[in-house]
Amino acid sequence: MSLPKKKLLQAYRQMKTIREFEERAHAEIMNGQIAGFTHLYTGQEANAVGVCEHLNDEDTIISTHRGHGHCIAKGADVIGMMKELFGSSEGLCKGKGGSMHVADIEKGILGANGIVAGGPPISVGAALAARIRKNKRVAVSFSGDGSVNQGTCFEAMNLAVVLNVPAVFVIENNYYSEHTNIEYAVGCDDLKTRTEGFGFPVFVADGADFFSVFDAAGKAIDHARAGNGPAGVFAETGRFHGHFVGDPQHYRADGELDDLREHSCCLKRFREKMAESGEVSQEELDSIDAGVLALIEQSVAEAKAAARPTPEQVGNDVYISYGTG
Amino acid sequence: MSLPKKKLLQAYRQMKTIREFEERAHAEIMNGQIAGFTHLYTGQEANAVGVCEHLNDEDTIISTHRGHGHCIAKGADVIGMMKELFGSSEGLCKGKGGSMHVADIEKGILGANGIVAGGPPISVGAALAARIRKNKRVAVSFSGDGSVNQGTCFEAMNLAVVLNVPAVFVIENNYYSEHTNIEYAVGCDDLKTRTEGFGFPVFVADGADFFSVFDAAGKAIDHARAGNGPAGVFAETGRFHGHFVGDPQHYRADGELDDLREHSCCLKRFREKMAESGEVSQEELDSIDAGVLALIEQSVAEAKAAARPTPEQVGNDVYISYGTG
């Protein structure tokens, strides 16, 4: 598979943006600047980007509690997102959603989602709309290895097959749902087979490798876009942080995190591949890095300076207020 | 497989009891004697009996909206059931449950259930109790071909595997969920495989043949009782009536019902087998028939004569009444 250079640079930039967004968010949370529950995507960047690089603005994604990466990959405004995390009224959701509810409908981002497996049924709806309108859009939902045990996820998969809609189910297996390993939580031996049992093809990817994900996602998305019904992507991946910021990670093996950062870093892997193939120079990548760091720095500076919401805003964006209280 | 004569007679009696209970219930509904929504099990008797003949009082079953057959097979008092259908305060549930909520905890009947796929999670709980107490009990849940698309059903199957509990999932495929065929509602090509994907063996049966169901259920129940975790039974069957009493059955092919009654009647099949093997004479079966008819006649007579509930009884069997109103 060979990609035009522009695409390569774009993919790397997206992954790097996610990485730096997350690492900075982590720092700001530790600083006490960001409130609430935040789940970081560091380590899984290639999954979001490998999928979203196939999508256009009219296609939709729906994300999870661990949503920053998916949103950035699908084109959400990074500064608006950082402002949202900081709870500013200038944030993407005016400070009402926060980390778990970043959304941008215009960009086809139907939202991060605080309810595990809340997204897949909704994504099937977006896919159904595409089928009805025959507009060749696809609808992608992201799920974790834990989320696939929730009833709504199964229902969505079956319904997508029944209705033959262009829904793509991306399962990111980072081996843990909170503190529990997939070995325990998924009863069967092989999640890919269980998923395929629902009646659609599932393409496997190495989630640390952009090209592997891009390839698998391409097959799934082409399948769906061509009107053949739903398809799946199953990516093995790893998160570099805890489930949430502050997680003591008792579940990890000794050295597991070091190992992950060493061997499963999609940025390193990308650089290695580029060094091998010579398609993109390390300097070009360095200059992307610098640009990304500047953007993230700017996003935090702007977020800190941004307007804070005022109490009256509590009652906006809902259809009615009652006089009680 | 050879069964002691006593067992054979018992199995036939149970199937015949269910058949006559249902046919009489049908008549009484048409007469306006029985209120509410009633779903008849006629045609599927061999499934309930083939399974429940492996169970003892300490084992549990949980049933569906189409529950009469399962309850009778598990030993519910037929007269109490008929009284319940008639809404008498002498009914098994004092007239509070009716057809969709017949239950008898003492007999291990955790209830018919008006919510499609409401039962499987509860059954996993009963199985979990058995695992914890190490008492060798099994917990059986019945599901239809439609109910297996409900999220709770999938969750229950996965949880049963994860917890390695003696839960047996019996799927009765009568080809329809209300007015929709399984061809449409189950997206995949093969429901048995989809189910096995969850990580337990599923044994297939001809649901019109008591011996076939008995055999498959025996394997599943032995598997579970021996501590090997959950197992499934998948039976092809047919209901002789509509989804509910009064259903115009637009979904049926011409002649489908005649065909079912002709070729998929478990009572006929049983008689044929006995005629072949000579284990039980037709006269013996005739005499069972007579006994069953008498019992059903008695149940209706008693139900019609039974006490009616009084308004005060509305407020019993709930932990508190509030003074409002």
Place this chain on the structure above:
Amino acid sequence: MSEKTMRDAINEALHQAMAEDESVFIIGEDVAGCNGAPSGKVGEVGGVFGVTSGIYKEFGPDRCIDTPISESAIVGAAAGAALVGMRPVAEIMFADFIGVCMDQIVNQMGKFRYMFGGKSKCPAVIRFASGGGFSAAGQHSQSMYQVMTAFPGLKVVIPANAYDAKGLLLQAIKDDDPVLFFEPKALYQEVCEVPDEMYTIPFGEAAFLREGDDVTVVAFGQMVNRAVAAIDALESEGVSCDLIDPRTSSPLDEGAILESVEATGRLVVVDESPPRCGLTADIAALAADRAFHSLKAPVKQVCAPHSPTPFSPELEAAYIPSVERIQSTIKQLLA
């Protein structure tokens, strides 16, 4: 204009809305019917209550969509399609089944607009058959609208007659927020005059069904007819009542209720749900706060007892508020 049942009025509204707006489609279990069936008679059913009958035949498989028994996926599908600009009308058969799809209604559909900072629209309608009267027992008889009223972001509609049902449903389909539309199943066969044309009834505007001086009666859904009967029977005894049917429990026409209570000084609220945290309490509390100084007597709630709905016809008759109970409660206030 002609007499129509509530079932037919709703059916007509669906037909008209779908003819007018391509983005409207319906989805649910057996809303067409017979899919995959050997008879080939797809579309012959139109929902278990027949409310969507004929729609498949008129609008075809892209706009009348049968589903497996997967209520969460149905609501989710409606929500997702609505987020991208469609106007789905989903049917969830019995309101009790909210139990298996509540998250998609309450935490998803109902919260997008707010959580996304007002930048999304989710114009989905979910229809339910609600309430008692069929000896359908504990899992097929609940009204549920009171519980949904508790959740911000959801509009909650409860038509009490065929005319309102049509106008409110057409409004619901046009509305840019998610709307839960509860059809009291005991009223499907009830008839009244219903215009053949399209018309809408705005949300948050109560209907005044009787005018009187002595007592304000507020009733919902199935209870409205019973309140009418109770009030009319009392006329001969010289008692006259205002009767208000809010029609939408959220948004609620607080003004109409308060104004009436200010005039009569007495309030009886009638609903078929159990007493705790329901609409009877909700409206009683509204009056106790904002019409307090006009109140001449205790605010009375007529509702079901705090138990599930019983199966037996006699028990159910004792469970659902009767004309007599409404009547005697009104009289009690004047004693």
Place this chain on the structure above:
Amino acid sequence: MSEKTMRDAINEALHQAMAEDESVFIIGEDVAGCNGAPSGKVGEVGGVFGVTSGIYKEFGPDRCIDTPISESAIVGAAAGAALVGMRPVAEIMFADFIGVCMDQIVNQMGKFRYMFGGKSKCPAVIRFASGGGFSAAGQHSQSMYQVMTAFPGLKVVIPANAYDAKGLLLQAIKDDDPVLFFEPKALYQEVCEVPDEMYTIPFGEAAFLREGDDVTVVAFGQMVNRAVAAIDALESEGVSCDLIDPRTSSPLDEGAILESVEATGRLVVVDESPPRCGLTADIAALAADRAFHSLKAPVKQVCAPHSPTPFSPELEAAYIPSVERIQSTIKQLLA
């Protein structure tokens, strides 16, 4: 007797109940933790809020059971085990997740006893972390207990301090009906004196936290401390209030509330849920009916606005009723 956090008090209750009764077990997501994990440290977690910490180590894998993310199956498993004689205590993490398991709570567990003619017991406890205060936004901040109070067959408990939490949980575990136990997560770290021994607090008995003549304040859960602060601050202004914490919203200690309102003639009800069909309305309506003749002023509700919980700390602070709002509402009644 020693000072304990609410988290520790609940943890102690669980330990003691499990030590006393073999049929008690706990089940939920990560209630042990680290199952299947390469570290081998099973039991190291004890729930995301740490409430069940140490239980796996003391009682082992048959009594401290981790599950997949399948809330319906968790509640169902608890219900089924309870039907056959166990006394499960399930944890559903955030109360908001009732959305994905409501049927098993409301239509199953809560209705067995009634639908089965009083012939079954379902002694299951479901624990939830409820309420706001963490900037956890719309899907992780709801109280939900008001919605569950609407359903007959369920007992609903809302402890407001560590002492009550322990006594009420021990009662819940002994109780033969299903009990929903809502732990205001903002209170997990709050301490008070808690006896080391086992003790139970009966359901349906309110706690009297302050006594006064001017106004009755009824508050739930997280709001109780704020009501205390508001009342104490008003003391210097010569205002004295009764403060009642019902502790269980169902069964509800109607008598305690009515008696107090009869004495003071004024009522303020405080809860952190939105206004419609909630507990503030419920209790206001109770007074408007059965203490009407004693009422001297409008019955006031202090609650959240009719919107989902916002994320931003400033917005959430404006959303959840504050000490000041409680205080000014009380004063308004006396003006």
